Amino acid sequence: MTNSLLLIAEAILYFSLMVMLFRLRGRIGIGVFMCALGVMHFLETYLASVFYVALPFGMLSPGSTVMFSGKLAMLLLLYIKEDATTVRQPIYGLLLGNALMIGLVLLLRLHELAPLPDGRVPDIGFVDQMGWLMVWGTTLLFVDAILMILLYERLGRKLRGSPLARVAIALCCVLTFDQLGFFTALHFVTGAPLEVLVGGWIAKMAASLIFSVMLFAYLRWFEKDEASAPRGLADIFQALTYRERYEALVEHVGRDGLTGLLHRGRFESDGEQAVAASLRTGRPLSLVLIDVDHFKSINDRFGHAEGDRVLRSMAMLLVGLADAGDRVFRIGGEEFAILCRGPHSLARLLGENIRQAMKDLPTADGVLLSVSGGVATVDGSTRSLSDLFELADRQLYAAKSGGRDRMVGDGALHVVERMGSRPAKTGR
Structure with a gap:
């Protein structure tokens, strides 16, 4: 029971602080929100690989259940209130940053190390493990974001009058896909047992509902202005934005x-x-x-x-x-x-x-x-x-x-x- 309450408290704390930064984007800039979103990527991956708690339905990690699920909810909020060209910025930043990290680690291996006075030496193997998991996790995040935007758009045709259900279904489906993808890598890299897959999936479904309710409440009570206009076409995220706005315009002018x-x-x-x-x-x-x-x-x-x-x-x-x-x-x-x-x-x-x-x-x-x-x-x-x-x-x-x-x-x-x-x- 204690673990469950702590996970809920962590989700509320994460969401509250992140939406506060998002709400202040007009004053302090959207970059503050994006930096806060990206800076926890290492902690998410680290906790997902080594930090687990036991619940009656299985084992799960707060890094995956709370932080990563919350990150997807924040990216969906960013898409709803801004556009897909804005969503791409933290994702591309994480992809390039992780690639840079792997490249630097490969060069760092060439150094002749000087041991510290107490005899400690760096654990390059740990950095390797975390680096590849982070690259894989960010690649999944890239695919997750595209799937989430497409699914959110499609659901809008059937659930335009039910925004809570629209958000919840999109998050549940994408987090199910992500759980399968990340567990596969985690199993081969760290030997994570099957209980992690089952327990993590159940926990992510619960997290999807919790974050969906909080996101719906925030949008309803604090964000009532229209989303900004899309910009030109250059990549997949801009194409998604353009297509969504175009379809909405065609639908509007035809009625x-x-x-x-x-x-x-x-x-x-x-x-x-x-x-x-x-x-x-x-x-x-x-x-x-x-x-x-x-x-x-x-x-x-x-x-x-x-x-x-x-x-x-x-x-x-x-x-x-x-x-x-x-x-x-x-x-x-x-x-x-x-x-x-x-x-x-x-x-x-x-x-x-x-x-x-x-x-x-x-x-x-x-x-x-x-x-x-x-x-x-x-x-x-x-x-x-x-x-x-x-x-x-x-x-x-x-x-x-x-x-x-x-x-x-x-x-x-x-x-x-x-x-x-x-x-x-x-x-x-």
Whole structure:
């Protein structure tokens, strides 16, 4: 129990002092934080090779469990609040410093040593052992940092609303990889037993959770400003920064500012590609067009703020009901489109589910909302997105003309053909 409490206390002390230096980077410079991060590299490696404590689940070293896990958490913090070009600086510094150390030791061997008065001589073998372990550990750190950044980015697509889980999963996965890699070298150099692998891994998973919680709390309460802009391209870390910022920009500019859904421009580009792929492969593709009935009356009665709230709520509803492979767009004021990777029957079912769910959408004064929709599916007569859209649009008009609050698919076109071309949207 004492060992466990001491390890937790060491993690809290390490994290607290390091984030204090990071927080002061604007006043004292980021170099102070980086020097503090790098200066403990020797101690981490030394403790990981000779200093172990026993816990019920195995043996572990504070150097690996606390200090190295904390270092990865600090590098992730550096990436989140700065960028990958900043993360590379301490890592490249450690790599070059360790290489310099090995080169100097090789030259030091050529000296003719003068013994001290008490007869002591330097233990070059120890320096050799530590040097190669440090080089191997830093090389792993280089790979760890790249994997951590890539994984953190990928998780952002699924866990953008859960930053704690995003950080914890990234740290757990990378520390698992690192534990396997460093133990392999440690086993051959120092003869570390298997208990070190198992105990160290369990301890690193616990450390990942502890550091993740502290990192999340720090980011939430102390770091709310935006990350700095990336610089040019020169190496892998700059490329990672550039790619992340570029993907985020593309994702942002392709979305509607009010609802967060993909906008009309993306509908035209993505839709054209999807129709072409469907015609080429024969895989089904359907289009569901949805329009809120009498939406103008909501703006007139309750104001545009309430109308905007309804549109945002509807966007969340559509995303929740659509399948993972479907794409949801806002293509007009109160008009939405869903590209459904499924046959006509599934698209009709999706439309009906949306129509029913709209009745439960909360509104001011309990006003009941309804939607009308049209469904069309790629077939032999479809040549482009415009063909598919025209058919779904005619079905939507048929639903409006037939009394609203309904979904219309193939089979209702006679209504449109009798009434002529579709009028303007005003008054829907």
